[in-house]
Amino acid sequence: MKEPMLHVREEPMQEKEGGAADLSRPSLESTLLRIANRYVGEHPPHPFVFRTFQRDGIRGTDSYYFNFDFTERFPEAKDGESVYACAKVWSDRSTTVRLRLNCCCPAVVYINGQPVYRSTSEVEIRKQRADDFEVRLKRGWSHFAVQFTKRASGFGGEFGTVSAKWQYLPFLAPGIERSGQMGWIYTKPLRGTLPELPKEGWSELGSGAEWLPVRRWSEEQLAVGQLHRLYGLQADHYAIGWAKVRLKQKGVADYTLKGSSEGKIRVLVGGKLVYASDTAGVFKVPLQEKYGVHSVVVQSFCGARDWGFRAEVWHGEDRMDWLPGGAAQGMPDAWMFLGPFSSAETPAALREPTLNGLFESAGGPVYWRVDQPETWVRPSLENALFAKWNYPLGVTLYGLLQTGRTLGRVDLIAYARSHIEACSSMAVYTMWDKERYGLPGINHQLSKIDMLDDCGSFGSVLLEAGKEGVLQGAAECAERIADYIAEGQSRLPDGTLYRVFSDSENLWADDLYMSVPFLCRYALLTGKMSYMDDAAKQFLRFKRYLFLPECKLMSHVYDFSYGTATNIPWGRGNGWVLFSLSELLAVLPAEHPDRPELIRFFQTLCKGILQCQGNRGLWHQVLTDPESYEETSCTAMFVYALSRGIRFGWLDFEDAPVEAAIRAWEGLERLAIDRQGNVHGVCRGSWYSFNPDYYKRELLPLLNDTHGIGIVLLAGVEVIRLQEWMQEEKKGGEA
Structure with a gap:
């Protein structure tokens, strides 16, 4: 059965016979501006929110959960007594959140007064056994309460989102007395239930409980x-x-x-x-x-x-x-x-x-x-995206930066730099905050770098934006990232970067983007060419594990637990590889010993993607499966790489790549970019699988996902440059 197309938008422009686009189609430059302006308008440069926090209250842990250590706080509590910990969270829209609770006693989680989770005896008596569960937060305030009841097994637990580095919830104190304060409040041990759980307009006074931490000075x-x-x-x-x-x-x-x-x-x-x-x-x-x-x-x-x-x-x-x-x-x-x-x-x-x-x-x-x-x-990060540090935003800001440069839009350059500097200027503070309070309110990935996703992509755009002028704190951030990639990231005996999880070890094609562009820029900035050498070697090493010679593409992941690659040529995974290889080749010295082999590898991968381009110009989610949906981010990455390959001479521009790149961009304009600058059809963030149906049917496309916005902008910039280059070549021939 053929997989249905999953794009949200319909084609708004009529095509004439022969497939020629209508001449009323907007210019490439205006398309880029629509995308950029929509993004900036939806995510204006709001600064961090600064809030008070009581240090003797509930603190975070190194694992980014909140530690409700009531055994230590209330050593005299009696069996059967309960403590209620309460907070509230604002959400701009209705959304689903994955929560995790690890408790050593009976626990109940309430949201807006209704129980949404009760612990099981297995969780209560087995240390380090956590339960994950999903909840739906409404638009507006959601009031949380967690009731812990003391038993011989203990009193308290750890609670938070499954991954605070990705889905951080800014918990605020409920009640009118502590309005605007960050953190949780909690009762002293109670016999029986709390008469009323906090809600909007609620007051601690007359609530039937004494609340901590203490908010008033003594006489x-x-x-x-x-x-x-x-x-x-x-x-x-x-x-x-x-x-x-x-x-x-x-x-x-x-x-x-x-x-x-x-x-x-x-x-x-x-x-x-x-x-x-x-x-x-x-x-x-x-x-x-x-x-x-x-x-x-x-x-x-x-x-x-x-x-x-x-x-x-x-x-x-x-x-x-x-x-x-x-x-x-x-x-x-x-x-x-x-x-x-x-x-x-x-x-x-x-x-x-x-x-x-x-x-x-x-x-x-x-x-x-x-x-x-x-x-x-x-400081507390309460924006959806602005001033957040993560890897998709690294690509998004890179796209905005290059669009601003290409179109002479200094406002876009300033916007990207202000987002980056909001993070970098508070980087030193963030580490101090983490040491004092456990879980910082900003820079969640930067504060706990334990994988390449946390640092390489955003670090790369930080260095690129630094070309426009000094960014406060950028040098310290870059040095820390370089040290992590060189010394902290897990490597195989031959130096290949790979991922170590609690239950598996594997190598991801994605990590070429999460490392190589930063390594290149850091090498050029510092003159330490060992970082450039490392970047070059990573491609040749990744090729040994992930290259699929029968289709000239890369597998998404190699799983060392099974001793094999997943053998699925995921679109964006291959996009990361070609995108990053073009970044490396653009700056790798001509005399570098690995350059000839890397150019041949680039050419081989381009042959692989060209043979599976879809009939509407786009590439598919699983590149070799035309029944999988057309995917925007990989298409944009291939446009970017092909355009650069032609312009820099790594590919023969007389061959198919020019037509493939232009046809792909026109396909994006017809099928993935609407009149308001929305970007459709971008695969959401992924895990991995040996089953192609995971990529086809579970990793479905999203609207305006940051995995795709920036790379679509970058693809458009490269098409502009390619067209200018082609025009120059033509003029030269006529002369």
């Missing part, structure tokens, strides 16, 4: 200055307070800064010193400032018996409003604090406070905290 702590309770007394040290004030009068007006200090103090408004005193006391300072929001920084030194300050800004009898300095959410008031610093230190935050990274002090790195018990500010 004794409130009796001293805020810096005293945050840092203790530290002679010859200071801390920085940061807030913003909203001035309401038109134009320039007179205001008064009033307050008091427990020690030496300096106050800066908009970076200008407006008040300084070497002694404690009350102050009253006239100000002349423009309408608007102004940054206020206070440098407060530790006094002999106390430490802290108070500040207000007035216009006559009207007190001005304070706003959080870094627009953080979940704040008990407007002030954030940084320190302590020795008197000899002068951090940049004094004049230009920012949330963008750590600050060094003599006692080690420090970051902002607030006037609440054990509460710091942390």
